[in-house]
Each structure stands twice: as C-alpha cells, then as structure tokens.
Amino acid sequence: MKITLSLLALGASTLFSAMASPSVENAIVNDQSNVVLKRAGERGGHGRGRGRGRGYNRFGRDWYFDSLSDSVFINSLRYRPSFFYGQRFQFLFQNSLVFRNYWNTDDYFRSCWNRDTLFRDAWFSTLYPIGYPRFRAGGIYYNYFDRFGYSRRGGRRRGHGRRH
Numbered sequence: 001m002k003i004t005l006s007l008l009a010l011g012a013s014t015l016f017s018a019m020a021s022p023s024v025e026n027a028i029v030n031d032q033s034n035v036v037l038k039r040a041g042e043r044g045g046h047g048r049g050r051g052r053g054r055g056y057n058r059f060g061r062d063w064y065f066d067s068l069s070d071s072v073f074i075n076s077l078r079y080r081p082s083f084f085y086g087q088r089f090q091f092l093f094q095n096s097l098v099f100r101n102y103w104n105t106d107d108y109f110r111s112c113w114n115r116d117t118l119f120r121d122a123w124f125s126t127l128y129p130i131g132y133p134r135f136r137a138g139g140i141y142y143n144y145f146d147r148f149g150y151s152r153r154g155g156r157r158r159g160h161g162r163r164h
Contacts, residue, residue, distance in 0.1 A: 056128075059095045063087050078104060082114040088124050089113075096127055102150060112148050119145055 055062035069090040074080065081089055092099045102109040112119045122144035125135035134141045145151075 058127075059091075063091050065091070079110055081110065083120065085120050085124070088120070092123055092127060096123075098151075099123060099126075108148070109150065112145075112150075119148065 055064050057063070065086045065088055067087055069084045069087050073090050073094070074084070077093075084090070093103060094100075103113070113123075118141055121132060122135050122141060125132035133139050135144060136142060
C-alpha cells in the first residue's frame, strides 16, 4: 500500500512537472521573438500598451512585424530559418519572388540570412517603404546584399552559385 501510494505521488509529480515546463519548440520561438523585441527597442510581450499594436497593411493582409509567423507558413517551409525576425521573413518569402527563389535554391543565401542582421535588414528594406534610411539610396548600407553576390532583381554575380 505504501509503495502504491508513493508511486502515484511520484507519477503525479512527474506529470505536473512536465506540464509546467515549456516545450523546446516554444522556447526557441520565444527566444527568437525576444530578439525581435530587443531590436525594436521594446521590452516584454507587446510593446506599448496591450494587444498587437498597429499593423502594416500590404499584399492583402495586416502584418505585425514583432509578432510570430503563422504556424501553417512555418510548417510549409522546406528550409526553416534560424531567425524568422518576427513576421519579416514570412513577409519577404510570400511577397518577393526573388527572395523566395534565393531561399529555396541557395544555401549560402540561407546562411547569410541566418547569421547577418544587416543582410536581413537590407532585404526587408526592399519591400518595406518606411524607415531603414541606411539601406536606401545614398545610405551607408545601400545594396548591402550585393556584397554577397545577390541582387534585388535576382541572378547571381561573383562566386558561390547554387548550393544544396
């Protein structure tokens, strides 16, 4: 009787412990969203005030760049990025054929996205019309991704080629 009661208590304790700890996937997603919030100069979950804040309406939907990408979109990707950069990766992937082609065919491109913040900002500035003056004509990082052999219009120059 004592052994059965002890085993039940141990089992319940293990079950509650497992339910209380976040899954690895959620931990990764939360870690990435914190990176986005830090870059945006915010702390905590939703920036100023409650809710999602103002969205950016383009390409037939509202985008919340400091929110997580759609799970359906994430699950549809052949190659998942290390940094979704809020909804920015989804915004680029779904709305820029050039970006999508690079992503799906070139592992060097994926590597640049995953390791270089300026590379991510340079691509985002190609579709997002507000801010990012350092990546616009005359800015210090204008056509930054050209340094890696990529172009806004597609095609490759200098080295690397297609890699799988």
